[in-house]
Amino acid sequence: MKKYPDEPACSVDYAFRRIGGKYKGRILWYLHAKNIMRYGELRKTLTDITPKMLTQTLRELEADELVERKVYHEVPPKVEYKLTEIGQELIPFIAHLKEWGDKQIQKIKK
Amino acid sequence: MKKYPDEPACSVDYAFRRIGGKYKGRILWYLHAKNIMRYGELRKTLTDITPKMLTQTLRELEADELVERKVYHEVPPKVEYKLTEIGQELIPFIAHLKEWGDKQIQKIKK
DNA sequence: CGGCATCCCAGCCGATACTG
DNA sequence: CAGTATCGGCTGGGATGCCG
Numbered sequence: 001m002k003k004y005p006d007e008p009a010c011s012v013d014y015a016f017r018r019i020g021g022k023y024k025g026r027i028l029w030y031l032h033a034k035n036i037m038r039y040g041e042l043r044k045t046l047t048d049i050t051p052k053m054l055t056q057t058l059r060e061l062e063a064d065e066l067v068e069r070k071v072y073h074e075v076p077p078k079v080e081y082k083l084t085e086i087g088q089e090l091i092p093f094i095a096h097l098k099e100w101g102d103k104q105i106q107k108i109k110k
Numbered sequence: 111m112k113k114y115p116d117e118p119a120c121s122v123d124y125a126f127r128r129i130g131g132k133y134k135g136r137i138l139w140y141l142h143a144k145n146i147m148r149y150g151e152l153r154k155t156l157t158d159i160t161p162k163m164l165t166q167t168l169r170e171l172e173a174d175e176l177v178e179r180k181v182y183h184e185v186p187p188k189v190e191y192k193l194t195e196i197g198q199e200l201i202p203f204i205a206h207l208k209e210w211g212d213k214q215i216q217k218i219k220k
Numbered sequence: 221c222g223g224c225a226t227c228c229c230a231g232c233c234g235a236t237a238c239t240g
Numbered sequence: 241c242a243g244t245a246t247c248g249g250c251t252g253g254g255a256t257g258c259c260g
Contacts, residue, residue, distance in 0.1 A: 009136065009158060011211030012204060016135040018214075022233075025126040026119065039242050048119060050234060055243060076241045077240085089210055094122060096203045097129075101121030104128075104196070132253075149222050160254060165223060186221045187260085 018064050023049055023057045025094060028066065028083065032091045036082045066090070128174050133159055133167045135204060138176065138193065142201045146192045176200070 008014035019025055023046060030045050031037055037045070043054055058081060061067035066087035072078040083091070118124035129135055133156060140155050141147055147155070153164055168191060171177035176197035182188040193201070 006158075008211075008215075009156070010208075011215055012135045012139045012208045013211075014215060015207045015211035016130075020126075020130055025122050029122045043242090046119070050236095051243065052235090052245090053233065056233090071242095075240095077243080079242060086214070090207075093203050093206045093210065096206075097125045097200075098120075098122045100199060100203070101123075101125035101128075105121055105124060153222090161223070162225095162255090163253060166253085181222095185260090187223080189222060 018066065019090065021057060021060070023053065024061060025097075027057060027061065028087060028090060029094050029098065031067065031081060031083050032088070032094070036080050039079050039081070042081065061087070128176065129200065131167060131170070133163060134171060135207075137167060137171065138197060138200060139204050139208065141177065141191060141193050142198070142204075146190050149189045149191070152191065171197070 008017060019028065026046060027042065030042065034041070039054070039058075042058075043049065043051065046054065049057075058067060058069065062069050065084055068082050068084050070080045070082075072080070118127060129138065136156060137152065140152065144151070149164070149168075152168075153159065153161065156164065159167075168177060168179065172179050175194055178192050178194050180190045180192075182190070
């Protein structure tokens with residue numbers, strides 16, 4: 001489990017730190033939708049991400065036990081990512097947030 | 111409504127941009143709990159925030175129409191903040207996230 | 221009381237190139 | 241295919257001081 005430099009002020013603070021960052025929400029969401037995704041698949045889905053950021057973000061999610069990483073020792077290499085149980089528990093939150101986001105986007109377009 | 115430099119990749123991305131940042135989640139949550147809060151009250155509640163960040167964050171939330179700002183033109187000045195309807199729609203999700211956070215914190219303590 | 225102005229820094233994030 | 245390595249920029253955020 002990742003250690004945080006200074007103690008979170010409350011559980012809301014704590015939770016936001018774990019899913020904050022530019023890509024974490026989307027990665028969790030896409031992993032939920034597809035169940036299991038390979039590295040390259042994630043890279044294609046998050047069109048704007050660099051390999052560095054993708055790896056870094058995945059490692060953070062892994063350290064936080066929101067995502068599981070499974071390496072197949074073969075040639076060519078193959079690595080699969082999927083949500084952990086803890087990660088899955090966040091999905092309802094992200095799902096509702098997404099609905100809210102959709103609604104707001106509709107309002108802007110009008 | 112605030113404009114975002116580059117288009118959000120999807121509604122999850124969009125939503126996270128609006129409630130991301132170090133303090134936004136907590137401010138929304140506290141405003142919900144207390145209904146109406148004054149500037150100084152928020153400052154005391156978010157013990158670790160600087161006045162600059164508090165003002166800046168509140169302005170962003172206001173521009174995003176999640177928070178309403180009401181100024182009383184008196185001496186000494188008085189400013190009250192409360193959630194807008196759009197902001198209130200986010201509360202159930204933050205509540206869910208908070209529960210998740212509480213649960214995780216319990217697990218760490220054990 | 222509720223800010224704003226200024227200066228400054230860390231660390232998040234990006235671009236590019238290379239590798240087992 | 242699934243990453244590292246390196247360099248560097250930008251901006252979110254901190255510290256301090258002043259103002260109506």
